[in-house]
Amino acid sequence: MMTVHQVGSNVGSNEDVALVDLIDRLIGGGVVISGDVVLSIANVDLVYLGLQLVLAPAHAVEQSVVLHHGRKPVEG
Amino acid sequence: MADDIVVHAYGLVRSGVSLPLPRGIDGAAVTLVDVGRFAALVSELSTDALGEEQWRAHEEDPRWLQHVATEHHAVLQAVVDQTDVLPLRLPAIYRDTGTLRRVLCEQQAELEAALESVRGHVEMGAKIFLVGPSAKTETQERPRSGRDYLARRSAEAATREQARVRRQQQVLTVHEQLAHGSTRGTVNQPQEAALSGRQEPMLLNAAYLLARGRFDDFVSLAEQLNADLAADGMALEITGPWPPYNFAQVPESTSVGGA
Numbered sequence: 001m002m003t004v005h006q007v008g009s010n011v012g013s014n015e016d017v018a019l020v021d022l023i024d025r026l027i028g029g030g031v032v033i034s035g036d037v038v039l040s041i042a043n044v045d046l047v048y049l050g051l052q053l054v055l056a057p058a059h060a061v062e063q064s065v066v067l068h069h070g071r072k073p074v075e076g
Numbered sequence: 077m078a079d080d081i082v083v084h085a086y087g088l089v090r091s092g093v094s095l096p097l098p099r100g101i102d103g104a105a106v107t108l109v110d111v112g113r114f115a116a117l118v119s120e121l122s123t124d125a126l127g128e129e130q131w132r133a134h135e136e137d138p139r140w141l142q143h144v145a146t147e148h149h150a151v152l153q154a155v156v157d158q159t160d161v162l163p164l165r166l167p168a169i170y171r172d173t174g175t176l177r178r179v180l181c182e183q184q185a186e187l188e189a190a191l192e193s194v195r196g197h198v199e200m201g202a203k204i205f206l207v208g209p210s211a212k213t214e215t216q217e218r219p220r221s222g223r224d225y226l227a228r229r230s231a232e233a234a235t236r237e238q239a240r241v242r243r244q245q246q247v248l249t250v251h252e253q254l255a256h257g258s259t260r261g262t263v264n265q266p267q268e269a270a271l272s273g274r275q276e277p278m279l280l281n282a283a284y285l286l287a288r289g290r291f292d293d294f295v296s297l298a299e300q301l302n303a304d305l306a307a308d309g310m311a312l313e314i315t316g317p318w319p320p321y322n323f324a325q326v327p328e329s330t331s332v333g334g335a
Binding site for chain 1: 085087088131134135136137138139141142145146148149153162163164165166167168179180183187190199201264267271272273281283315318321322324325326
């Protein structure tokens with residue numbers, strides 16, 4: 001059946017937002033305002049590497065389960 | 077000029093909008109910094125909480141980043157439910173309001189254009205999962221011989237390949253129809269099964285820039301497409317409305333390639 005996950009706060013709680021969906025959007029999403037930012041743009045990649053690490057624990061746990069079933073996750 | 081304060085910017089809204097502002101990161105007040113036709117949503121935060129040193133110390137610290145990202149998003153989500161917002165990329169911290177104002181002024185035209193490009197729009201997410209076998213069942217008869225068995229195996233492999241190609245075409249068609257029902261569409265890398273927390277393979281991970289007034293039509297279209305996909309063992313799921321993260325781009329000159 002159709003699943004609509006409403007993320008709007010007027011619809012329900014924000015708990016419906018899957019962390020993976022949020023980070024999917026934050027990595028590479030949003031406007032970069034270059035110029036006199038305190039942090040230089042060069043640091044941005046490290047931040048997003050860090051955001052991907054947010055997902056790493058779940059990844060590690062799930063992967064062992066997946067491999068146990070003899071299937072590898074699709075390469076990203 | 078206070079040395080112990082840093083300005084964190086969440087996103088941009090059009091000037092003159094009146095909206096109840098949510099609380100920001102760590103419960104800080106969110107205020108508007110007006111720059112011509114738009115205003116930045118900002119919080120003044122202690123440098124001890126979110127200063128440059130904190131960013132450098134935590135740029136690979138998952139828990140810290142998750143906290144900042146979630147609260148940054150919560151502000152944008154609360155705002156997009158009321159008015160158009162152009163999300164800013166993390167980290168977005170400035171020494172003080174004056175510095176932020178100057179930077180925004182320098183890129184006023186580009187930012188106005190970027191904000192204008194999401195005017196009256198939200199973002200919707202769509203994913204297609206392979207949830208089961210196709211409705212067509214395979215023959216249950218026992219093979220009459222080894223040769224018969226091998227022939228059947230070969231035929232089954234061909235059938236599976238045909239099914240895979242057909243699914244690929246269906247996924248493409250669904251994306252085209254969702255894109256047609258919205259203003260813009262973009263396809264992202266499918267999330268790994270391990271990351272999505274789902275066992276089923278993800279066949280589509282897309283985002284659409286949708287006019288607010290077309291929300292109900294989009295949901296109806298998605299329901300219809302999902303019903304079509306179900307016959308072939310696929311399920312469409314949509315999320316939203318999101319702040320338009322995937323469509324927050326400054327045209328040409330000032331855009332920076334993503335990671």
